[in-house]
Amino acid sequence: xxxxxxxxxxxxxxxxxxxxxxxxxxxxxxxxxxxxxxxxxxxxxxxxxxxxxxxxxxxxxxxxxxxxxxxxxxxxxxxxxxxxxxxxxxxxxxxxxxxxxxxxxxxxxxxxxxxxxxxxxxxxxxxxxxxxxxxxxxxxxxxxxxxxxxxxxxxxxxxxxxxxxxxxxxxxxxxxxxxxxxxxxxxxxxxxxxxxxxxxxxxxxxxxxxxxxxxxxxxxxxxxxxxxxxxxxxxxxxxxxxxxxxxxxxxxxxxxxxxxxxxxxxxxxxxxxxxxxxxxxxxxxxxxxxxxxxxxxxxxxxxxxxxxxxxxxxxxxxxxxxxxxxxxxxxxxxxxxxxxx
Numbered sequence: 001x002x003x004x005x006x007x008x009x010x011x012x013x014x015x016x017x018x019x020x021x022x023x024x025x026x027x028x029x030x031x032x033x034x035x036x037x038x039x040x041x042x043x044x045x046x047x048x049x050x051x052x053x054x055x056x057x058x059x060x061x062x063x064x065x066x067x068x069x070x071x072x073x074x075x076x077x078x079x080x081x082x083x084x085x086x087x088x089x090x091x092x093x094x095x096x097x098x099x100x101x102x103x104x105x106x107x108x109x110x111x112x113x114x115x116x117x118x119x120x121x122x123x124x125x126x127x128x129x130x131x132x133x134x135x136x137x138x139x140x141x142x143x144x145x146x147x148x149x150x151x152x153x154x155x156x157x158x159x160x161x162x163x164x165x166x167x168x169x170x171x172x173x174x175x176x177x178x179x180x181x182x183x184x185x186x187x188x189x190x191x192x193x194x195x196x197x198x199x200x201x202x203x204x205x206x207x208x209x210x211x212x213x214x215x216x217x218x219x220x221x222x223x224x225x226x227x228x229x230x231x232x233x234x235x236x237x238x239x240x241x242x243x244x245x246x247x248x249x250x251x252x253x254x255x256x257x258x259x260x261x262x263x264x265x266x267x268x269x270x271x272x273x274x275x276x277x278x279x280x281x282x283x284x285x286x287x288x289x290x291x292x293x294x295x296x297x298x299x300x301x302x303x304x305x306x307x308x309x310x311x312x313x314x315x316x317x318x319x320x321x322x323x324x325x326x327x328x329x330x331x332x333x334x335x336x337x338x339x340x341x
Contacts, residue, residue: 002271012282051083052243054081057079061076062075070098071099072099073096074097078093080162085167094111095112111159120139123136125188132158134154135154135183137153151168151169152178152179172251172260176251178201178244179200180202180245180272182298184245185200185242185271188200191280195256195281196252196253197253198251199274200250200274202207203246206226210229211229239296240297240299241299247270250262250271251290252284263286266288271286271287271308272286282313283311284312288306288308290305293297305322307319307322
């Protein structure tokens, strides 16, 4: 009987021990999941804190000049991290200081805004409120290999420091190509409150792959599919001094959300010369040039064009007027903007 009882109790003990081990293991896994989530949350907070700290510029040098009776000009060199490019941005700012002859106290009389190295600036724009500046620059990030083609970067500044930067190819490349900087199509304009940036860029062209190159599945998951055999397809440009302008489109970048919207326009038009309607962040006007039957050039040609109005929220473009004489284009655009206001 003892043997029978022992044989009956032993499996029960084994089952009980197994249940305890399973429960303990589940509790440990649960604790690990909680610890992992807590660690991920702490890391994200630490990254966000570092981003905020990195936006604070640091004074690295300066000089003082006497500019008048009791007035001194203080030139300060500032340094700030640009985390998107992996570089350190330097800029100068001037301060005009007044010294009271009686009390000998110093007081800030005036200061300059938006000092920047202009050698690599392609386009720039100031908000009408005077608080923000947008700059399109060409340059390289720390990750780029030597000899690589310079990329385009958008920088957004307030009166004191760099507040945001965008790598056009890496961050906005899924929506469009390079930003146009020519004199005929280009546009680069901040909205009145500095919340949105309006510009003209080349339409996104899908990446191509040769018929004779095997796709081994090495592409990153989520990447856009490549078109087969289109690497040598001829794409007509707009002619002399506009050979890089093929299919320009209108783009609006929301600086806060970092999302860009491609304005829906007729497919048979090349679009450019976009402008915000004054004091608006939703309405804009732009010029469209018909691509058909051929893009016969613009630089020394008087081409027929069409003026469009678009709404950013609805992403709908409406044809306003057809312009036969390019010399009157500016007058037409000014008149239409005043009517919309």
